[in-house]
Amino acid sequence: MSKTTVQDVSTEPEPERAEAAQRSVGAGRAFALMLVITGAAGVLAAWVITVDKFKILEAKLAGETYTPSCGINPIVACADVMESKQASVFGFPNPVLGLVCYGIVVCVGMSLLARARFPRWYWLTFNFGTLFGVAFCTWLMYQSLYNINALCLWCCLAWVATLTMFWYVTSFNVRNGFLPAPRPLKSFLAEFTWVLPVTHCGVIAMLILTRWGSALWATS
Secondary structure, X not given: OOXXXXXXXXXXXXXXXXXXXXXXXXXXXXXXXXXXXXXXXXXXXXXXXXXXXXXXXXXXXXXXOOOOOOOOOXXXXXXXXXXXXXXXXXXXXXXXXXXXXXXXXHHHHHHHHOOOOEEHHHHHHHHHHHHHHHHHHHHHHHHHHHHHOOOOHHHHHHHHHHHHHHHHHHHHHXXXXXXXXXXXXXHHHHHHOOHHXXXXXXXXXXXXXXXXXXXXXXXX
């Protein structure tokens, strides 16, 4: 008899490849909530940056200067990041892309909370999307630290959200047999997935501290 309940099968025995390719998988409440929260954090960051970008443009047209609320000092200066050429690398403001992509993540999380199930190709496509997000965020981090020479706090929130969702989605796919991996790695991910985003974010924090040090919290 086939199962009718939705469950996270990430801790079940490894399925055969053919079976993994054919079956549809749902997720546990914690995983779904993680997607909703990280997606919402990304939407919030993209929305605030978009609004501030409009305000900067309006101020320029009026011959004035607008300083976003996250502009604390010459280093933590969101306006410098928003006005850089890297902030519109695809020909339009990057936050517009964020509004769409993070919105999709929220939709996936909400669907899982509603006990939706998705096939292997869907999970792998979703995983690829989060991988693209990590790659893009990594490029933006490098540009911010070493070319723009300024840091945007809302961008940092989007970075953390993207890294977190990527590692958990990757772990989910590995544990469900959608991505090939040795059994010891599956066992590790079943208990310690949280180590990966924490370590990744910790490395970024160390790079930021190494780059600017105490200048980060200077008043002006």
